[in-house]
Amino acid sequence: MKDYRPDDFDFNKTLGEISAEIKKPNILVCGATGAGKSSVVNYVFGAAVAQIGHGIPVTRGITKYQRADAGVVLYDTEGYEIGTEKISKYKANVEGWVNELSNAANNPSKKDETSHDLINQIHEVWYCISAGNKRVTDMDIDVIQMLKAKKLPVAVVLTQIDNLDAEELEAMEAAIRNDCQVEFFRTSVAADPAVTAALQDYLQWEDLIRWAIDHLDESLREGFISALKGNLGAKKRLINHKIIPLYTSGAAGVALTPIPFSDAALLVPIQIKMSLHIMKTYGLDQKLGNLSSLVGSVVVSESGRLLAQTLSANLFKLIPGVGTAIGTTVNTVVASSFTAAMGYAISEICFRCATAVFEEGKEIVWTDYFNGENIAGLMAEWFKVSRHG
Ligand SMILES: Nc1nc2c(ncn2[C@@H]2O[C@H](COP(=O)(O)OP(=O)(O)O)[C@@H](O)[C@H]2O)c(=O)[nH]1
Ligand SMILES: [Mg+2]
Known part of the structure; x- marks a missing residue:
């Protein structure tokens, strides 16, 4: 196997490319002042996405929150205070903004650099109504x-x-059902854990997130899911079903012209990029600055050994196309299944790290997770499962 050093790879540039390729949904967050819009956004995406002071006012009363490394764009409406003159302006502001976006999207002359962001529509609306108000206002309904x-x-x-x-709560729900005729989801971000525990059966965060994903175009889901705080299960599904397959087909493409095993280093950049993409989706890139190079060096140093080991252990045997075919087909199938197995291994490892770090609040030693032994074991597991499945 040819020499491939981690120094050859620009991790930050690649992370930037991955971010740039992700299409971001635009979510409009509405509701009265004090309804809890900011609290909902912080709970769902983590405080980093909509941090106070990071927003850009796009029009009177509407602030845009966007970060290069976050997969969503939030438009937070300032809201209105019940009984003030702002109440009449609120609807006009929101409507004006939604129209402005869709006009720009439909008017090709405006699709220049500066209005680039405008060519996107609002993709969905989260309308916050505080249960504390004990009623749905006419403004909300309007x-x-x-x-x-x-x-x-x-x-x-x-x-x-x-x-x-x-x-x-029941009365409030009946009012929403009758007056608004849209789906609704119960939430609370009460600081007291005892309160949250008592509300467990009522809270519908997961349903809200499922609704939000279901109502986005397929092409916008990755951005949304990767921007979520937690939700590791949804992230794992996205990685297994959407992200890894991107790279396995890339690897197959490299091997269309059969490559000798001594040239398997050609697959390394694909596998590093895949690994970074997986890490980013779990939010691990935010957690440890040099995790990129850790994963990179594990992938780089282990890739050749793992491929050789995989081959000598006959792990490819019985995968359709490998046992009988020759030449190009063998290399295509080997390249893509090796990449799929590696993707699975990295995803599992990242899932475990993310669970430990984000859900259990642990300090971890990264190399306990990211090492050749763990990767090899998980890859063997992938081959075993895909052989039977
Ligand atoms: N008890 C309770 N207070 C909340 C909850 N969500 C928000 N708040 C409080 O309500 C106030 C307004 O919340 P905020 O998110 O800033 O509302 P916004 O004006 O719509 O962005 C703040 O003082 C929050 O701490 C909640 O679920 N339970
Ligand atoms: Mg707010």
Whole structure:
């Protein structure tokens, strides 16, 4: 195997490329001042996405939150205080902004550099109504109907349900059902863990997120899922079904012209990029600056050995196309299954790290997870499963 050194690879540039290729959904977050919009956004995406001070006012009362390394763009409406003159301006502001975006999207003359962001539509609306208010206002109903008339997917996020008892909650839900006629999801970000535990059966964060994913175009889902805080299961599914296959076909492409095993280093850049993409999806790239080079050097140093080991252990045997075919086919299948197995291994390892770091709050020794032995074991597991499946 030819020499391939981690220094040959620009990890930051590659992470930048991965980010740039992800299409970002635009989510409009509406609701009265104090409804809990910022709290919902912070809970779902983590405080980093919509950090105070990072927003850019795009029009009066609407602030855009966008970060190069985050897969969503949020438009946070300032809201209105009940009983102020702002109330009449709110609907006009929101409608004006939605129209401006869709006009720009439909008007090719505006598709220049500066309006590049405008060519995107609002893709869905999260309309926050605080359960604490104990009622749905006419303004809420008006704005929701206006947005629905524009064919936008709208969900009501019923926030702060810790402020209600069961009876009040039921009345509030009936009001939303009757007056808004959109799906709604109960949430709370109460700081007290005892309150959260008591609300467990009522909280619908997962349903909200499922709704949000389902109502996005397929091409926008990766950005959304990768921007989520936690949700490691959804991230793993995305990686297994969408991200790894991108790289296995890339690897197959490299091997279309049969490559001798001594040239298997040609696959290394693909596998490093895949590994970075997986890490980024789990949010691990944020956690440890040099994790990139850790993964890179493990992949680089282990790739040749793993391929040789995989071949000598006859792990490819019984995978259709390898045993009988010769020449090009063998190399294509070997390259793509080797890459798929490596993707699976890296994804599992990242999943375990992310669980330990983000969900269990542990300090971990990264090399306990990222090492050749773990990768080899998980790859063997992948071959075993794909042989039977
Ligand atoms: N008890 C309780 N308070 C909340 C909850 N969500 C937000 N709050 C509080 O309500 C206030 C307004 O929340 P914020 O997210 O800033 O609302 P925004 O104006 O719509 O962005 C803040 O003081 C929050 O701490 C919740 O689920 N439960
Ligand atoms: Mg706010």
